[in-house]
Amino acid sequence: xxxxxxxxxxxxxxxxxxxxxxxxxxxxxxxxxxxxxxxxxxxxxxxxxxxxxxxxxxxxxxxxxxxxxxxxxxxxxxxxxxxxxxxxxxxxxxxxxxxxxxxxxxxxxxxxxxxxxxxxxxxxxxxxxxxxxxxxxxxxxxxxxxxxxxxxxxxxxxxxxxxxxxxxxxxxxxxxxxxxxxxxxxxxxxxxxxxxxxxxxxxxxxxxxxxxxxxxx
Amino acid sequence: xxxxxxxxxxxxxxxxxxxxxxxxxxxxxxxxxxxxxxxxxxxxxxxxxxxxxxxxxxxxxxxxxxxxxxxxxxxxxxxxxxxxxxxxxxxxxxxxxxxxxxxxxxxxxxxxxxxxxxxxxxxxxxxxxxxxxxxxxxxxxxxxxxxxxxxxxxxxxxxxxxxxxxxxxxxxxxxxxxxxxxxxxxxxxxxxxxxxxxxxxxxxxxxxxxxxxxxxx
DNA sequence: CTCTATTTTAAACGGTCGTTTTATACACTG
DNA sequence: CAGTGTATAAAACGACCGTTTAAAATAGAG
Numbered sequence: 194x195x196x197x198x199x200x201x202x203x204x205x206x207x208x209x210x211x212x213x214x215x216x217x218x219x220x221x222x223x224x225x226x227x228x229x230x231x232x233x234x235x236x237x238x239x240x241x242x243x244x245x246x247x248x249x250x251x252x253x254x255x256x257x258x259x260x261x262x263x264x265x266x267x268x269x270x271x272x273x274x275x276x277x278x279x280x281x282x283x284x285x286x287x288x289x290x291x292x293x294x295x296x297x298x299x300x301x302x303x304x305x306x307x308x309x310x311x312x313x314x315x316x317x318x319x320x321x322x323x324x325x326x327x328x329x330x331x332x333x334x335x336x337x338x339x340x341x342x343x344x345x346x347x348x349x350x351x352x353x354x355x356x357x358x359x360x361x362x363x364x365x366x367x368x369x370x371x372x373x374x375x376x377x378x379x380x381x382x383x384x385x386x387x388x389x390x391x392x393x394x395x396x397x398x399x400x401x402x403x404x405x406x407x408x409x410x
Numbered sequence: 411x412x413x414x415x416x417x418x419x420x421x422x423x424x425x426x427x428x429x430x431x432x433x434x435x436x437x438x439x440x441x442x443x444x445x446x447x448x449x450x451x452x453x454x455x456x457x458x459x460x461x462x463x464x465x466x467x468x469x470x471x472x473x474x475x476x477x478x479x480x481x482x483x484x485x486x487x488x489x490x491x492x493x494x495x496x497x498x499x500x501x502x503x504x505x506x507x508x509x510x511x512x513x514x515x516x517x518x519x520x521x522x523x524x525x526x527x528x529x530x531x532x533x534x535x536x537x538x539x540x541x542x543x544x545x546x547x548x549x550x551x552x553x554x555x556x557x558x559x560x561x562x563x564x565x566x567x568x569x570x571x572x573x574x575x576x577x578x579x580x581x582x583x584x585x586x587x588x589x590x591x592x593x594x595x596x597x598x599x600x601x602x603x604x605x606x607x608x609x610x611x612x613x614x615x616x617x618x619x620x621x622x623x624x625x626x627x
Numbered sequence: 628c629t630c631t632a633t634t635t636t637a638a639a640c641g642g643t644c645g646t647t648t649t650a651t652a653c654a655c656t657g
Numbered sequence: 658c659a660g661t662g663t664a665t666a667a668a669a670c671g672a673c674c675g676t677t678t679a680a681a682a683t684a685g686a687g
Contacts, residue, residue: 364576
């Protein structure tokens with residue numbers, strides 16, 4: 194029993210690392226099992242299928258991230274109401290910072306891993322992840338969207354919908370291509386941007402983009 | 411000879427359609443050849459390899475898009491110099507509109523195809539496409555970057571580098587996931603955003619994001 | 628028409644993939 | 658200690674992939 198948990202854990206820890214590095218479809222079960230020093234068949238024994246393994250990997254991070262995000266959003270809403278002021282777009286966006294940082298309790302490089310997993314999940318198995326997220330954490334997502342809306346009362350929901358997904362795309366691209374981009378930036382400008390700084394650079398960008406005035410309302 | 415060109419053309423026309431729809435790696439040569447009603451081996455005969463076919467597909471669009479973009483950028487620079495005013499970020503970004511529209515001469519839905527190809531090319535074979543683009547059209551890319559820089563003299567090159575790639579990510583994500591997102595938007599808001607409108611919605615977003623003031627200069 | 632070079636075709640190759648099967652080793656309970 | 662249910666192990670399965678081979682068909686030139 195103790196040994197069994199260790200095998201299952203070795204699989205999931207190795208899998209999320211390789212998934213984050215190369216994507217879900219590019220990572221074979223044979224890579225995972227040989228890297229984790231377990232038998233190939235043990236993946237299907239413990240998880241049922243590769244798709245179920247992917248879900249298990251994502252769920253482990255979502256279970257930490259989503260409730261933390263919900264707490265941050267609620268806190269911001271209450272704080273603003275108490276102070277009698279309305280939060281701004283950047284305030285809502287900043288709510289993702291702490292939940293992301295909390296993923297370090299899953300794994301030391303948890304925040305980076307999660308963002309990269311998200312990127313691959315969205316670009317490879319699109320409907321799949323979205324359905325899972327909305328089923329389990331739909332209320333958090335809706336709360337986030339509602340607060341972005343109330344921070345931008347002059348923009349219509351359709352425009353905000355698209356701008357939020359533009360933002361998501363910007364973040365996912367920066368994470369998935371992050372390593373290559375960081376190398377290019379380092380060789381072009383000498384400046385070495387760390388993975389954590391990428392998010393710090395991203396937030397002002399998407400905050401300004403989302404809050405931009407709409408030329409076609 | 412006449413028949414030969416028709417076969418080669420049937421392959422490339424079918425390939426770019428399927429590539430744009432499902433991505434490069436998800437599209438097999440057997441799908442392409444059966445859809446195009448040609449023999450499987452004819453791909454390797456006419457193009458040498460699958461990778462070479464991908465390059466041929468991309469090159470056909472880049473050959474139209476890149477020179478047109480260079481012309482637009484040059485025209486904007488000259489027009490601004492003559493008028494004695496400096497162009498703004500949105501002006502530089504708007505330079506991609508006409509070159510994109512020009513892709514209709516390659517194929518009626520050329521603009522959409524090209525953007526989706528770009529998205530997959532960047533997310534699947536990252537170094538590959540970038541190297542090809544920089545080798546053949548490096549000067550155009552550099553001119554574009556230089557003009558974005560001169561439109562934002564208060565922002566450092568490193569910040570602009572990242573913001574441009576955030577913008578690229580936003581566009582690629584919107585295109586690759588465009589179909590799914592459009593369906594969600596339609597069911598959530600009743601509004602049906604067409605593929606062309608997506609780009610119109612994107613430009614104000616990235617223009618504001620790129621030009622945002624930098625909190626950490 | 629004949630010959631030659633180009634193109635098309637069918638078939639097979641070697642490889643990787645996720646999954647399943649079957650047998651063996653292990654841990655725990657009664 | 659025996660027996661039962663769980664976990665590991667090796668091997669094979671069937672499917673699909675990109676590519677290659679070698680023969681058949683088709684062109685155009687002399």
